[in-house]
Amino acid sequence: MSTVEIRRETAVPAQDSPQADRPRNASAWVALTAIFIAVFMQMVDATIVTVAVPDIVRDLGASSAESSLMLTGYTVALACSLLPSARLGMRWGRGGFFTAALGLFVVASVLCGLAPTPLTLIAARVLQGAAAGAVSAQPIAIITARFADTARRNLAFALYGATAGTAAMLGPLVGGLLLGANPLGLGWRSIFLVNLIPGVIALALAVRHLRGSVPRELCSLDVAGAVLAAAGLFLLIYGLSVGRENDWSPTILAMLVASVAVLAVFALHEKRSAVRSGSPLVDPGLFASRRFLGWIVACLVVYGVFAAYLFTMSISLQFGLGYTALRTGVTTLPFSAGAVVGALSAPRLAARLGDRMIGMGFVLFAILLLGWLVALEPSPASLSWPLLLIPLVLGGFGVGVAAARLQIAVVAAVPERSVHSASGLVPAAQQIGNSLGVALIGILFFHSVAVAAPDAVANEQAALKQGLSATTPFAPKIADEFGRCATLQLQSATPERTPPGCDHSGSASGQGQTALLEQVTATVADSAQTVAGTVFVSAFRTTAVVLLALVAVAGAPFVLRRRR
Numbered sequence: 001m002s003t004v005e006i007r008r009e010t011a012v013p014a015q016d017s018p019q020a021d022r023p024r025n026a027s028a029w030v031a032l033t034a035i036f037i038a039v040f041m042q043m044v045d046a047t048i049v050t051v052a053v054p055d056i057v058r059d060l061g062a063s064s065a066e067s068s069l070m071l072t073g074y075t076v077a078l079a080c081s082l083l084p085s086a087r088l089g090m091r092w093g094r095g096g097f098f099t100a101a102l103g104l105f106v107v108a109s110v111l112c113g114l115a116p117t118p119l120t121l122i123a124a125r126v127l128q129g130a131a132a133g134a135v136s137a138q139p140i141a142i143i144t145a146r147f148a149d150t151a152r153r154n155l156a157f158a159l160y161g162a163t164a165g166t167a168a169m170l171g172p173l174v175g176g177l178l179l180g181a182n183p184l185g186l187g188w189r190s191i192f193l194v195n196l197i198p199g200v201i202a203l204a205l206a207v208r209h210l211r212g213s214v215p216r217e218l219c220s221l222d223v224a225g226a227v228l229a230a231a232g233l234f235l236l237i238y239g240l241s242v243g244r245e246n247d248w249s250p251t252i253l254a255m256l257v258a259s260v261a262v263l264a265v266f267a268l269h270e271k272r273s274a275v276r277s278g279s280p281l282v283d284p285g286l287f288a289s290r291r292f293l294g295w296i297v298a299c300l301v302v303y304g305v306f307a308a309y310l311f312t313m314s315i316s317l318q319f320g321l322g323y324t325a326l327r328t329g330v331t332t333l334p335f336s337a338g339a340v341v342g343a344l345s346a347p348r349l350a351a352r353l354g355d356r357m358i359g360m361g362f363v364l365f366a367i368l369l370l371g372w373l374v375a376l377e378p379s380p381a382s383l384s385w386p387l388l389l390i391p392l393v394l395g396g397f398g399v400g401v402a403a404a405r406l407q408i409a410v411v412a413a414v415p416e417r418s419v420h421s422a423s424g425l426v427p428a429a430q431q432i433g434n435s436l437g438v439a440l441i442g443i444l445f446f447h448s449v450a451v452a453a454p455d456a457v458a459n460e461q462a463a464l465k466q467g468l469s470a471t472t473p474f475a476p477k478i479a480d481e482f483g484r485c486a487t488l489q490l491q492s493a494t495p496e497r498t499p500p501g502c503d504h505s506g507s508a509s510g511q512g513q514t515a516l517l518e519q520v521t522a523t524v525a526d527s528a529q530t531v532a533g534t535v536f537v538s539a540f541r542t543t544a545v546v547l548l549a550l551v552a553v554a555g556a557p558f559v560l561r562r563r564r
Contacts, residue, residue: 002382027209031095032156034205035139037162037198038102038206040167042132045109045195046074047171049125051325052179059188062118064497069122072241077129078136079237079431084226085134086141086424091221093209094142101134102206106199108270113192133427135228140411142210155347157411158404162343165306165403169336172314173329180326222273225281228266235259237431244446247493282419282425295410296429298358301554302406303430305365305435305547306399311438312382312445312543313372319496320381320536321530334389335368335396342400348407349401355409355558361402362555368395369544369551376541379456381533442547446495448539453490457483458536464527472520482524486531 049056053067062070108128115121139160147153178190186193238258242251273280286292297496317323317331331486342361349357371391375384461483468475485502489495 008244015505029369030205031146031209032143032159034102034202034210034309035098035142036159036163037205038098038105038135039139039163041109041195041198041202042078042105042135042169043164044171044174045128045132045192046078046419047168048175048191049074051172051175052191055179055188056121060115060118060121062121066118066122068159068242068245070118070125072121072238073126074129074132075241075431075435076234076238077126079428079435080230081130081133081232082137082428082431083229083233083281083424085137086420087221087226088134089138089423092421093211094138094145095206098135098138098142099206099211101131101138102199102203105131105135106195106203109195109199113189125223136329137424139423140426141419144411144419151347154350157407158343158346161403161407162340162400165339165343165399166336167341168310169332172325173333176324176326176329182485191525198205206399220277220279222277222279222281225266225269225273228262228269229281232259232263232266233428233432235262237435240435243439244442244493248443273423281421283421286414286418286421286425289413289415292410292413295406295413296426298406298554299410299426299429300433300436301550302358302402303433304440305550305554306403306437307434308437308543309369309547312441312540315445315496316376316536316540317383320533320540321383331385332392334392335399337430338393338396338398339400339403340396342397342402343404344400345397346401346404350405351409355405357405358402358409359555359558359560361398361400361405362551362558364398365402366548366551366555367391368398369548371395372544373541376537378537378541379534380530381537441543441546444491445474445539445543448542449495449535450491452535452538453487453531456531456538457490460486460527460531460534464524468520469555471523471533478520478524482527486528488537490531 049070053070056062056070057067083099085097108124108131111124112121112128115124121203141158143153143160147156160432174194175191178194179188181190183190184256235255239252239255243256245250267284270280270282271284274284289458313332314328317328318325323331346357349360353360368391371388375388375391376382410426411419411422461479464482465475465479468478472478485499488499488502489497
């Protein structure tokens with residue numbers, strides 16, 4: 001068994017004195033502020049890059065594969081570093097390790113902002129993701145240790161969940177604002193360098209209030225377990241992240257199968273390690289508890305559904321309705337506001353509803369999905385935002401309430417001896433849920449896009465031919481090329497990208513033909529947007545129906561259960 005060091009790194013006031021407790025509680029909340037800032041930054045950075053990819057590609061000359069690695073490298077590195085970082089934090093001291101990881105995250109952000117080539121940016125993003133995982137692996141254990149009072153601890157977890165959820169929503173909005181403002185003429189580099197100021201503030205707070213605040217424990221590192229966990233999560237998260245772009249090739253499917261095998265070996269190794277050394281990377285006893293296992297499955301479902309919703313909704317607005325990332329963020333801002341209010345309300349609602357709060361969250365989220373079905377029209381594609389406003393607020397409130405209660409419930413199901421394991425395991429489960437949700441619902445979504453494409457393209461092709469017939473004698477040829485490229489693109493694995501051989505933006509024009517070319521180009525672009533709107537909005541409506549069914553099945557047990 002692991003032993004706890006007698007000496008703490010810093011002195012802690014005696015707990016039996018109310019006067020001593022006050023500064024200790026104040027210090028705990030200040031330390032929590034550092035955690036919130038760090039979590040907000042690392043969650044925003046998971047999605048903020050999507051806005052800047054076109055500018056990065058133009059500036060650095062990145063290929064399609066390289067631009068994809070800028071996104072997936074961060075997520076994969078984050079997931080792979082969670083479990084090893086939880087053990088290192090346990091061994092070296094949670095507060096000190098969190099502070100060091102936060103410092104590395106800030107340095108990596110600066111390296112991203114200064115990257116001169118695509119490969120150096122990818123390397124910096126991987127480093128940034130690994131540091132983000134090291135940061136994310138500490139808060140559960142820190143909050144549990146710093147807040148002995150249950151009410152304050154639950155409020156801390158609720159605020160923690162609200163911060164993470166809101167940041168995930170605001171990434172594209174923050175990125176759009178920075179790119180639009182272009183501070184100091186930095187362009188896309190500003191989305192990384194902006195972490196410098198809040199990062200330094202969080203570091204100052206962490207150095208003062210976190211270092212030495214949680215005792216270290218003498219324990220083995222379990223190197224073999226760390227390698228197996230990192231390898232299994234890499235194969236799983238990377239395979240799920242790039243599977244669609246690679247059309248779920250045999251190589252990707254082999255990676256996913258291998259991930260299951262490696263994680264099974266990891267589980268067996270941890271079970272043997274618990275018997276031999278008593279210090280496994282993850283306590284196998286956690287999975288012997290039906291209660292904890294049930295809550296982990298709930299995490300997978302909740303975070304999977306939420307991630308799938310965010311992914312398909314964002315793509316539908318941007319590629320279907322032609323919204324910018326900034327406009328998409330502004331459109332869904334009421335959802336984020338509702339999520340914050342919901343998380344803050346969770347501790348009070350818990351006294352009346354208990355675990356049924358999660359069921360209430362599902363019901364309110366279902367109202368949001370119904371709101372999208374009412375507010376979205378596929379042909380012609382349009383969105384009635386006033387009809388969606390109240391469902392957005394209610395849905396956000398529901399997600400905030402459910403996520404906060406889920407965070408509290410899953411930690412409450414962890415025995416005190418296993419908190420260190422749960423500190424890395426719970427965020428790892430959330431990352432797996434995110435990836436599974438996006439991958440599985442993404443298959444349905446893009447299949448729906450491909451199915452809806454032929455009819456939408458045929459209808460618009462006929463309209464385009466008729467519209468151009470009075471303008472140019474080449475109307476039939478232009479319409480046929482439009483039909484070929486639109487069908488090819490929408491039925492590809494990446495319908496958001498122009499397929500090879502279909503980029504006609506650089507077509508030459510003869511003297512005196514510029515005005516005609518611009519008119520034809522504008523007409524074709526309008527037709528392309530009309531088709532995209534129809535197929536993407538139709539696909540999102542189909543996805544919303546499926547998500548509604550999942551929410552109904554997953555939420556029913558929580559709605560019907562008795563209060564605990």
